[in-house]
Amino acid sequence: MLFKHYFILNFNNMKHISFLLMVMLLPFAVVSCMKSKSVKQTDSGVSDGDMDKVEQGTKPLNLSQMPGVTAPKDSFIAFRIYLSDGNMVSDSTVASVVYGKLNPGIKNTEFRIETKDANGRVLGTVYPDNVFSYRSCDDGNSQSGTIRKGWIEVYVPYHATLETVDFIEEDNKSTRQISMKTVRENLIKRQRNKK
Amino acid sequence: MKNLKNFSGLSMAAFAFLLLLSSCEPAPVTLALHNPIYPSASQNVTYTLERVTTGTINSARLFETISTVNSSGTVTAGTETLLQSWTSPSGDLSFVKSGGYAANSLITYRWEVKVQEEDKEKTKTYRVTYAVRPYPVPNQPAPVYVQGDPDDVFDLVFIPDTDITDMDGFRNHCRENIRNAFFDEPHTRLWRRQFNFYINPITGTAKDFDSGDSHIVPSNNAQLAFAEGRCLMHRVSIRDYASGGLFSTEQENRGTVLHESGHALFKLADEYCGNTSYHAQPNSPNLWNSQAAAEAAADDYGSCKSISDVRRIQSGDCIKNWWKLCVENCQMKTSGLNHTQYDCPCRARITARVFELTSD
Numbered sequence: 001m002l003f004k005h006y007f008i009l010n011f012n013n014m015k016h017i018s019f020l021l022m023v024m025l026l027p028f029a030v031v032s033c034m035k036s037k038s039v040k041q042t043d044s045g046v047s048d049g050d051m052d053k054v055e056q057g058t059k060p061l062n063l064s065q066m067p068g069v070t071a072p073k074d075s076f077i078a079f080r081i082y083l084s085d086g087n088m089v090s091d092s093t094v095a096s097v098v099y100g101k102l103n104p105g106i107k108n109t110e111f112r113i114e115t116k117d118a119n120g121r122v123l124g125t126v127y128p129d130n131v132f133s134y135r136s137c138d139d140g141n142s143q144s145g146t147i148r149k150g151w152i153e154v155y156v157p158y159h160a161t162l163e164t165v166d167f168i169e170e171d172n173k174s175t176r177q178i179s180m181k182t183v184r185e186n187l188i189k190r191q192r193n194k195k
Numbered sequence: 196m197k198n199l200k201n202f203s204g205l206s207m208a209a210f211a212f213l214l215l216l217s218s219c220e221p222a223p224v225t226l227a228l229h230n231p232i233y234p235s236a237s238q239n240v241t242y243t244l245e246r247v248t249t250g251t252i253n254s255a256r257l258f259e260t261i262s263t264v265n266s267s268g269t270v271t272a273g274t275e276t277l278l279q280s281w282t283s284p285s286g287d288l289s290f291v292k293s294g295g296y297a298a299n300s301l302i303t304y305r306w307e308v309k310v311q312e313e314d315k316e317k318t319k320t321y322r323v324t325y326a327v328r329p330y331p332v333p334n335q336p337a338p339v340y341v342q343g344d345p346d347d348v349f350d351l352v353f354i355p356d357t358d359i360t361d362m363d364g365f366r367n368h369c370r371e372n373i374r375n376a377f378f379d380e381p382h383t384r385l386w387r388r389q390f391n392f393y394i395n396p397i398t399g400t401a402k403d404f405d406s407g408d409s410h411i412v413p414s415n416n417a418q419l420a421f422a423e424g425r426c427l428m429h430r431v432s433i434r435d436y437a438s439g440g441l442f443s444t445e446q447e448n449r450g451t452v453l454h455e456s457g458h459a460l461f462k463l464a465d466e467y468c469g470n471t472s473y474h475a476q477p478n479s480p481n482l483w484n485s486q487a488a489a490e491a492a493a494d495d496y497g498s499c500k501s502i503s504d505v506r507r508i509q510s511g512d513c514i515k516n517w518w519k520l521c522v523e524n525c526q527m528k529t530s531g532l533n534h535t536q537y538d539c540p541c542r543a544r545i546t547a548r549v550f551e552l553t554s555d
């Protein structure tokens with residue numbers, strides 16, 4: 001009897017204590033729940049909505065986009081330039097038309113390459129890494145500069161009327177131009193020989 | 196009876212309380228990977244869905260599609276079949292494809308994962324395509340982990356250096372660069388679906404910066420011009436540098452891979468003081484060319500940054516007219532063996548690039 005009474009009493013106490021505890025903890029639980037959501041957003045700066053938007057905006061991979069499989073609707077000209085004390089000489093012997101995508105690069109004001117026709121009309125613009133510069137970020141031993149001598153590879157969008165290529169640095173402060181006449185003529189010659 | 200009533204009332208209250216707490220539970224962060232990253236024909240392939248954070252997976256299914264590609268680049272698409280399904284799994288999920296796949300196969304695997312996010316179930320999907328070694332299309336990089344249209348995601352090609360003698364080791368480092376660099380750094384992990392990775396079949400030769408020689412690019416370099424990043428991985432320790440869109444690194448240096456990818460993929464600027472070039476991108480820069488501009492930008496990062504975080508780029512005698520908000524160990528200040536993390540301004544820049552690519 002005593003035991004039963006004690007048990008009920010204890011249970012009643014437990015019930016009250018538990019209820020009180022739950023009422024006390026409820027706001028903390030709700031706040032921590034809200035906090036976890038807001039921390040998630042602040043830490044990454046990205047909301048679920050942003051993630052969904054990107055996911056919907058990303059076209060799925062198509063197997064026809066595998067390297068070498070892409071139908072040759074995209075093409076670009078690859079050629080080499082020899083640099084000697086800042087002077088440029090194009091090497092038309094290794095120039096080729098490459099079938100595939102050319103990454104246009106990230107639009108910026110530091111460096112861009114423009115292709116132009118004989119009338120100076122801009123045919124295309126790409127923003128690769130500055131082809132004339134190098135940069136070493138090795139820890140505690142950084143260095144950057146301009147290539148004075150050696151071969152550099154350049155890729156520009158293909159266009160039948162391409163006449164010149166302009167290399168434009170730092171907000172139009174410096175422009176170097178190279179004629180594509182010889183490169184284009186040699187490309188046409190080689191294509192004719194292939195046939 | 197009364198005791199029972201009390202007990203059941205108490206249990207129900209406790210259960211409701213636990214339910215309330217569990218309804219706050221975020222969905223687990225999971226990573227889908229395969230191993231080896233570029234298997235040869237008939238080699239076993241292990242598919243893993245790794246649980247990076249805790250959380251409930253209600254169910255999961257793994258599918259595969261076996262397509263073929265020939266040397267002319269003609270693809271014959273396969274049909275999707277179910278490999279395995281799981282109900283209320285705990286820990287990481289894994290499936291071994293014994294005997295692997297035939298030569299010239301292009302494999303697409305798809306994880307369909309139902310996770311518990313707060314009080315509702317959400318379906319997450321990973322769809323990854325990779326080639327069986329060797330990729331039969333001549334002079335083309337092999338897709339080893341590709342997920343989206345190359346126009347909409349970041350493409351990075353790993354190029355072996357001529358000094359690599361252990362190609363299995365090289366390919367494992369490629370996988371480690373994916374798992375323990377891109378998928379380990381929290382912000383690139385957040386955007387893990389926005390990356391494609393390839394391995395080039397042709398070697399290049401990295402030159403020591405101090406030698407004054409240029410890197411010897413692979414003979415198919417023009418075929419890699421579709422990618423935002425080209426990473427020449429070598430064995431011997433040299434003073435690495437980047438030029439013409441190609442950067443070199445010791446193959447084990449996850450920090451260098453993420454630092455240089457910061458430049459190549461996201462156009463982030465260096466944050467250390469030295470003989471390097473600084474710039475401020477018009478959209479979400481990580482550097483500013485005046486203290487006032489950096490202070491004005493500090494408000495853009497919520498509680499992550501404040502005016503007191505503005506620091507000039509300087510170290511000892513080196514002082515630049517550039518200012519930053521990132522912490523001192525931000526990935527754009529460091530490189531080397533271990534990666535650190537991108538701080539808030541760098542994260543904002545990465546996100547901006549993700550949006551630029553997907554909205555073009």
